[in-house]
Amino acid sequence: MLGASGNVGTAVLEAFAGDGHDLVGVCRRVPPEGAPYDGARWQSVDLARTTADELEPVFRGADAVVNLVWAFQPARDTGYLERVGVGGLRTVLEAARRAEIPHLVHMSSVGAYAAGPAEGGRVDESWPTTGIPTLAYSRHKAAAERLLDAHEAAGDPPVITRLRPGLVLQRRAGSALLRYGLPAFLPRATLDLVPVLPLDERFAIPVVHTSDVAAAVRNAVQRGVAGAFNLSADDPITRRELAEVLHAVPVAVPRPVVRAAVAAGWTLRLHRLDPGWIDLAFATPLIDTTRAREHLGWSPTWSARDALRDLMIGMRSAEATASPVLRRRTVLGEALDGTRLGPITRRALP
Template identity: 25%
Template sequence: MQVAVTGAAGCLGQVLLPALARELSIQRIRALDRAAPALPRPGDGATIDARVLDLGQLQPDDLNGVDTLVHLAFQLMGGHGGRRRHDRSWVRQQNVALSEHTFHTAVNAGVRHIVFLSSAAVYGPWPDSPQPLGEYHPTRPRFPYAEDKVAVEQALLALARKYPECSATILRPPAIIGPHAHPLLLQIARGRFYPAGDEQPVQILWEDDAAAAIVRSVTTRTAGIFNLGAEPVWSLRAMARFQRRWAIPVPLRLIRALHPLAWRLTARAGDPGWVQGLDGPLELDCTRAREHLGWTPQVTTAECLKRLRD
């Protein structure tokens, strides 16, 4: 089996490449990104072919012989865009238009399975979000990043209907944390600050478990939409106070007022849309991933926090 990975130099790509290389059924991996990805040390695993290119220039020849495409590339929380990260139309074009181009190029190259890493953010969250959320629950994006994820999901599902020979798998993880995670997520997971007010349940996922779910999707070729998440589900207050005597509540109104300013100053602060969902629950039902992908998270919520803080 030959697998191509877009966004291979990104946070999760650095974890996914070695996980795929260890899978015996995969002989070759094509790592695609606008920056050169860090490649695992050569061993007995799959051969990795790294190609530096912009997805806008992706051609069928770049995917020649590829069976499965894993699409990770996304303009995430500032990313590489510099000041352009404030330009909504540019970000939308990077996320949606380039994804659509990538999907159509893959089909024309003979790719027969596409795995897209979406996000639990497509559900909201909203104050009235049900607990837990199943894949059947309608998407209700609350901020631009989630809107783009929904748009790419819809584009991929439409492509799968038009070309039934190509199956589609959509994975919806919550915030993915670990050594390679975005600095903002690491700061929140390691910090003592939490939003004051109601204790809304929030889910996280360790990066190796996220990579394992993608590997299972590739090797089983299971089509459909699947929620992913660590268990049990905790509040941000519980995370901040875990193994600590004290933590500091911060008024949500203050967070929403200051975060856009921080985002203007540094991409490390993340998209201000993310703080909009702090007043709603985000608890995922991961039953379908267990039953159909054969995937179960190996790292609990408590262990996620222990690993980061140790």
């Protein structure tokens, strides 16, 4: 499993615990011993730099490969992000072909979809995966889908399962998401000092709890079924739910105004949020999960509201794990990392 020490990977390790599987975890920075990371044998691999020749021996003999690797930072180095998310998948596909792996489970995203229908409503897996052009993350997710299309058109193994989850939330990702989104000098207590939430009332995004995504990965590996599968809680997160967990008063502000404010802060380097994420938040369609229910035997066990609350608990308590990716965030730690490694939006190891 590539990306086994991250948000989803940690939960997948737990989902397979006790099943008797021989798990191999692949990541850049191997986590220390201890649960749940002691349930796998580890290999240190950087997909931005490795080759298929180097990766093939890692895959050799596996029944399935699960690719969870993606990079969100350094956000200002989109070339690096593309080398990880698109170039890395190209390497994985070639190594899997050479190693004669029968099955690949690839973590795509709702971010691969084109803007949702103007009339609203949910979309199924046939909706175009052309992405949102103003956000590198979405462009790269769409490019990865094209690589998978080309591989399937060639008729070569492995069989490919594409999982397309909404925003993936859990308590233990609290510190990591604060590290990506909150300016380094702000403590987590700032979350409780937000008096108003200025946001367009049309805001509604699909979300899913990490443990539910892990269950989908497990089911996909066990069933070996091909194709794409949307993963989402039954209800979306709206402005009202977001305001509730922040204990803030929602204030209707048009999307262009919100976008302009975020873009100004990004340009002035006051925060770490690429304004393209605002475009994605308002363009992302709500998704239909019928196919995952019927063919993966999957259904969400967390509501969107409860998943968001779980994340906010993690943010307020600086929830973390021993994994370098999910390590605890502190203002002092952020300051030391910034001095030693540079801004998170530019350094290679956030």
